[in-house]
Amino acid sequence: MRDYETVIGLEVHAQLLTNAKIFCSCSAAFGLNPNTNTCPVCLGMPGVLPVLNGKIVDFGIRLGLALGCTIEKRNVFARKNYFYPDLPKGYQITQYENPLCTDGRLDIEVNGATKRIGIRRIHMEEDAGKSVHDESEPYSSIDFNRAGVPLLEIVTEPDLSSTQEAVSYLRELRRILMYLDICDGSMEEGSLRCDANLSVKEKGSGRLGTRTELKNMNSFKNVQKALEYEVERQTRLIESGSAVEQETLLWNALLGKTQSMRSKEESHDYRYFPDPDLIPVIVDDAWVERIADTLPELPAAKRRRFIEQYGLPAYDADQLTQTRALADYFEQCVSLYGTPKEVSNWIMTEVIRVLNEKNRDITELPVTPPMLVELLGLLKKGTVSGLMAKEVFTEMADTGRNAPAIIKSSGLEQVSDEDALAVLIKDVMAAHPKETAQYRAGKTQLLGFFVGEVMKASKGKANPKVAGNMIKEMLET
Amino acid sequence: MLDTARIYRKADITPVRHVGNLLDRIRKSSLNAFVSVNGPGALEQAELSGKAIEQGREDLLLGIPLAVKDNICTRGINTTCSSEILKDFVPTYDAHVVERLKARGAVIIGKTNLDEFAMGSTTNTSNIGPTKNPWDQTKTPGGSSGGSAAAVAAGLCSGALGSDTGGSVRQPASFCGITGLKPTYGTVSRYGLVAFASSLDQIGPMARSARDTAVLFDAVKGHDGRDSTSVPQEYDATSLDGIDLKGLRLGVPDIFFSEGLAHDVERSVRYAVSVFQELGAVIVPVDLPRIRYGVAVYYLIAPAEASSNLARYDGVRYGVRHGGEKDLFEMYCETRAKGFGREVKRRIMLGTYALSAGYYDAYYRKASQVRTLIIEDFRKAFEVCDIIAGPTVPVTAWGLNDMVDDPLSIYLLDIYTIPANLAGIPALSIPCGFGDNGMPIGLQLMAPAFMDHIILGAAITFQDHTKFHEVRP
Numbered sequence A: 001m002r003d004y005e006t007v008i009g010l011e012v013h014a015q016l017l018t019n020a021k022i023f024c025s026c027s028a029a030f031g032l033n034p035n036t037n038t039c040p041v042c043l044g045m046p047g048v049l050p051v052l053n054g055k056i057v058d059f060g061i062r063l064g065l066a067l068g069c070t071i072e073k074r075n076v077f078a079r080k081n082y083f084y085p086d087l088p089k090g091y092q093i094t095q096y097e098n099p100l101c102t103d104g105r106l107d108i109e110v111n112g113a114t115k116r117i118g119i120r121r122i123h124m125e126e127d128a129g130k131s132v133h134d135e136s137e138p139y140s141s142i143d144f145n146r147a148g149v150p151l152l153e154i155v156t157e158p159d160l161s162s163t164q165e166a167v168s169y170l171r172e173l174r175r176i177l178m179y180l181d182i183c184d185g186s187m188e189e190g191s192l193r194c195d196a197n198l199s200v201k202e203k204g205s206g207r208l209g210t211r212t213e214l215k216n217m218n219s220f221k222n223v224q225k226a227l228e229y230e231v232e233r234q235t236r237l238i239e240s241g242s243a244v245e246q247e248t249l250l251w252n253a254l255l256g257k258t259q260s261m262r263s264k265e266e267s268h269d270y271r272y273f274p275d276p277d278l279i280p281v282i283v284d285d286a287w288v289e290r291i292a293d294t295l296p297e298l299p300a301a302k303r304r305r306f307i308e309q310y311g312l313p314a315y316d317a318d319q320l321t322q323t324r325a326l327a328d329y330f331e332q333c334v335s336l337y338g339t340p341k342e343v344s345n346w347i348m349t350e351v352i353r354v355l356n357e358k359n360r361d362i363t364e365l366p367v368t369p370p371m372l373v374e375l376l377g378l379l380k381k382g383t384v385s386g387l388m389a390k391e392v393f394t395e396m397a398d399t400g401r402n403a404p405a406i407i408k409s410s411g412l413e414q415v416s417d418e419d420a421l422a423v424l425i426k427d428v429m430a431a432h433p434k435e436t437a438q439y440r441a442g443k444t445q446l447l448g449f450f451v452g453e454v455m456k457a458s459k460g461k462a463n464p465k466v467a468g469n470m471i472k473e474m475l476e477t
Numbered sequence B: 001m002l003d004t005a006r007i008y009r010k011a012d013i014t015p016v017r018h019v020g021n022l023l024d025r026i027r028k029s030s031l032n033a034f035v036s037v038n039g040p041g042a043l044e045q046a047e048l049s050g051k052a053i054e055q056g057r058e059d060l061l062l063g064i065p066l067a068v069k070d071n072i073c074t075r076g077i078n079t080t081c082s083s084e085i086l087k088d089f090v091p092t093y094d095a096h097v098v099e100r101l102k103a104r105g106a107v108i109i110g111k112t113n114l115d116e117f118a119m120g121s122t123t124n125t126s127n128i129g130p131t132k133n134p135w136d137q138t139k140t141p142g143g144s145s146g147g148s149a150a151a152v153a154a155g156l157c158s159g160a161l162g163s164d165t166g167g168s169v170r171q172p173a174s175f176c177g178i179t180g181l182k183p184t185y186g187t188v189s190r191y192g193l194v195a196f197a198s199s200l201d202q203i204g205p206m207a208r209s210a211r212d213t214a215v216l217f218d219a220v221k222g223h224d225g226r227d228s229t230s231v232p233q234e235y236d237a238t239s240l241d242g243i244d245l246k247g248l249r250l251g252v253p254d255i256f257f258s259e260g261l262a263h264d265v266e267r268s269v270r271y272a273v274s275v276f277q278e279l280g281a282v283i284v285p286v287d288l289p290r291i292r293y294g295v296a297v298y299y300l301i302a303p304a305e306a307s308s309n310l311a312r313y314d315g316v317r318y319g320v321r322h323g324g325e326k327d328l329f330e331m332y333c334e335t336r337a338k339g340f341g342r343e344v345k346r347r348i349m350l351g352t353y354a355l356s357a358g359y360y361d362a363y364y365r366k367a368s369q370v371r372t373l374i375i376e377d378f379r380k381a382f383e384v385c386d387i388i389a390g391p392t393v394p395v396t397a398w399g400l401n402d403m404v405d406d407p408l409s410i411y412l413l414d415i416y417t418i419p420a421n422l423a424g425i426p427a428l429s430i431p432c433g434f435g436d437n438g439m440p441i442g443l444q445l446m447a448p449a450f451m452d453h454i455i456l457g458a459a460i461t462f463q464d465h466t467k468f469h470e471v472r473p
Helices: A055-066 A163-179 A220-239 A285-292 A299-310 A314-320 A324-337 A340-358 A369-381 A386-399 A403-410 A418-431 A433-440 A444-457 A464-475 B002-009 B015-028 B039-054 B096-103 B146-153 B170-176 B210-220 B263-278 B289-312 B328-339 B342-355 B361-384 B407-412 B418-423 B452-464
Strands: A004-015 A078-081 A091-094 A101-110 A113-126 A130-133 A140-143 A150-156 A192-202 A212-215 A247-252 A257-263 B034-037 B065-069 B107-112 B159-164 B179-182 B202-207 B249-251 B282-284 B387-391 B427-434 B440-446
Touching: A004 A163, A004 A220, A055 A101, A055 A113, A055 A150, A055 A163, A055 A285, A078 B289, A091 A113, A101 A163, A113 A163, A163 A192, A163 A220, A163 A299, A192 A220, A212 A220, A212 A257, A220 A247, A220 A257, A299 A314, A299 A324, A299 A340, A314 A324, A314 A340, A324 A340, A324 A369, A340 A369, A340 A386, A369 A386, A369 A403, A386 A403, A418 A433, A418 A444, A418 A464, A433 A444, A433 A464, A444 A464, B002 B015, B002 B039, B002 B210, B015 B034, B015 B039, B015 B065, B015 B107, B034 B146, B039 B107, B065 B096, B065 B146, B096 B107, B096 B210, B107 B146, B146 B159, B146 B170, B146 B202, B159 B170, B159 B179, B159 B210, B170 B179, B170 B202, B170 B427, B170 B440, B179 B210, B179 B452, B202 B210, B210 B427, B210 B452, B249 B263, B249 B361, B263 B282, B263 B387, B263 B427, B263 B440, B263 B452, B289 B342, B289 B361, B289 B407, B289 B418, B342 B361, B361 B387, B361 B418, B387 B452, B427 B452, B440 B452
Parallel strands: A212 A247, B065 B107, B065 B159, B249 B282, B249 B387
Antiparallel strands: A004 A150, A004 A192, A078 A091, A101 A113, A113 A150, A130 A140, A192 A212, A247 A257, B034 B107, B159 B202, B179 B202, B179 B427, B387 B440, B427 B440
C-alpha cells in the first residue's frame, strides 16, 4: 500500500451575537417561535431595502485582528443569486471581491508541535431561513427567524493535513470566537457551522487530488467522523484505481456516511455582482484602532502566560483557558489564595465536574472565587477532610451557601480536638483489649485497625491524621 | 396643484366635492390610466384635509388629489406593478414617498398603470393592457409611467408620482405634454419602490407645470434611513419664483441632434433653446462623446440588476403561485412562466446572461466601466455649462400597436433619457411644442447632481414665458 496525504480546507460560518439582524432591526435571537422575528425586509417583500448594522463590521474586524488579517478598507457587499425557498430575496447578500479580512493565520497545537494554518478570508454575510421537512406531511415549512441573522464566514487555506488538525483548528477558532464575545460557539444550535473541502493525494505528489465538499457536520464529533470517513472513502477509490468525483456531499450522522448532494455539473452559477442597494463600507485606520483597543487577551497568549506566570503544566493551562470566564475564575482564586497548582487541580476536577454534570457555564456557578478559596482554606486547616470538601463543594454549587454554613449545619466538621479524641480512643482501646495487647506486643500494623475504629466511633468526623498520631502515642505509652 | 390649493381656500369647492368629481371622471375615463382607484380612502382623507383647511392650515398639499404609480407600495392598497405575479399583492407598508404625502394631507386617489415592473416605454406590457394618450387615444402615452402621465394630462389628478430608470418619468411626460422630473439619484428614498434596476431607479414627480412639479418634489425628497443610497443631506425648499436665465450657460450637445431625431421634434427643441437665449442664456457647445454607448450600457446594467431584483417573485411567500402541487422546481418554473410577461422574461434572461460566469467581465463589468466614463463626460461638460438642453425623446408618441414586436427599436428611442440615469444626475422634461401630428414634444434639461432646483427654476422661468404647458388635450 502506498502512502497518502490528506489536504483539508475548512469554511466556518459563525453566527454573530448582535442584538439585531444584519440588514433590519429584527432580533437575531435563537429559539423563538417560528416566523415571529421577521419584518418586510428580512422576508424579502417587494420594495424594501437593506440597511447594514454596523456592529457586524466591528465584529468582523475583531476577528480579523485576532487572526492577524489585513483589514479591507473598501468593503462591497455582493449578491449571490440562487433559488431556494428559505432564501427570501432569491439572493444572499454576502461579500465576494475584497472581503473584510484576508491573509491571516491561526496557530494550532498538534502532538505538542505548533502548526500555522493560513486564513484565506473572512467575510460578512446574511444567513438564510430554515426549511423544516416533516416526512409525514405533503409540504415543507419555512422559519424565517434566521433569515438575515449575521454571519462571518472564515475560510482557511488548504493547510490542514489531517482530521486531527482540522478538529484542533476548529476548537481553537471556536475558543477565539467566544473569547471575542462575537459568537456563542454552539455547533448543536447551528451558531457555529463547518463545511470542509477535502482531497487525498499520494505522499510527496505535487498534484492535488480531486476534492469533495462536505456539509452538514453539526458537532465536533461529526466533523471528525465525517472527515475520517471521507479520507477513507477517497483513499479506497484511489487505491482501487477509480476516480474521485468532484461533488458536494452531505454527512449523514445516522448512517455514519457521506451522501452525494450535487455533482459538479449541477453546481450553481451564483452570478455574483455588487449589491446596488448598499453603499461601500469604508473602514479607516481609526475604526480599526478603535476595535484593536478593545481586543482581549487571546487563548494562545493566555495559555503561554499561565504556564510562565503560574508554573502550570501545558495541560492545565489548556483546560483552564477553555473560556475567558473560566480563566478569569482561576486567576481570581489564585490572587486570593496563591498556590496556583492546588487551585488548578480543584478547578480541573471538582469545578469542571460540577459544570459538566449540570451542563452549566462557569458564569452560572453560584460558588464565587472567594467562596471556593474559603473552602480551600478550611481544607488546608484540616477543618474538613479532602473527601468532605468535595461533598461540601457539591452542596455549595447546588445551594449557593458558603462552606462554613454547610459544614456547621451538617456537622461535617472534623474533630481535631485532642481531648475529645482521647476519650474516643480510650473507649476503643477498652473495647478491644486483645488487639491492644497484640499492638503493644509489637504488631504495629494494627494501627490502621484502630484508626478505622476511631473513625467509625466518630461517625467519620475524626481528623484521621491527628487521631492516628494520638493512637500511636497512647498505645505506645 | 397650486390652483387647486387656491380654489380650496376660496371655498369655491371642498376637497370632498373635488375628489368626488375626479373619482367619477376616473371611473368614466376610457384611458385605462389607473390599475386601482382608492375611492373610500381618498374621500376619507379629503374630508379630513377639508377640515384642516377650514381650520386655517396652510399646507399646499392638503386635499390635493395625487396618483401614485402602481410600483410604489401603498399600505392596504394593491400594488401590482401591472404584473400577474403581484396582481393580488397588498403591502403592509407605505413607501417613504407615500408616507410623506399622507403626512401632508394629500389624497392618494389611485394607483396608475405602467409597463410590467416598469420595463417598457408604452404601458403595453401591463397585465391590464395599455393606457391611452389623452391627446389621441390611438397613441401611446409613453412609459413606463404612462398611467401617471395620462392621468395628469387628462386632469384626473393634480399631480402624480412616477419612477424613472431609463426615462420612465420624462418620456411619458414628453408624450403627454406635462412636466416630469427624474431627481438626482439618492434625493428621493427608494424605500417602498418595487425595484427594477436599483442603481438607476428614482421616484419622480409629474405635474402640469414646473411649479407644481417642484412642490411635489419638495414633498417627497429628503433623507430616509431605510434606503442606504438615500443621501444624508438637508435640502432647501425649491424656489417657486424661477431663476434669472441671464448669463446661464446652456450646453446644447450636437449628439442630441444627430441622426434619428424627428424634424418636428428638432424644430420645437431648437425653438425652446432660442427662448432660453432670448431670456439671456448663453449657448455653449459641449461634447458628451461617450453617451452614444448609453443605450448599450443601460441594457446590460438594468436587466442584470432586474434579473436579481425579480428573483424574489418565486411563489413561496406572497404573490401568485402555480404548480405548487408539483415539486419545487416545477413550482418555480410555472409560477414565473405564468406570472411574468414576455418583456420581463426577456430582460431577466438578458440580465442573467450578462452576469453569468465567463460573461461577467465582458458584459456587466465592462458596462460598469463605460458607465464611469459617461459620468466623467458629464463632469467635464458641466465645467463649461450650467444646464444641458436637448430633446427628451427623438420622436412624438407613436400608435398603440406600433413596434410591439420590435423591442430593439423602442430601446433605441431611450437614447436621450438614459444618460441621466447612468450618471445619477437630475433631468426633467417640459412641454416645448407640438409635432406635425399634433402630439406634444418635450424639452429635456439636465444639471449636475443635487442641482435639481436649478433645472426646476429654469423650467419655471421658461413656462412663465411660454404657454405650451397650459394647452390641454
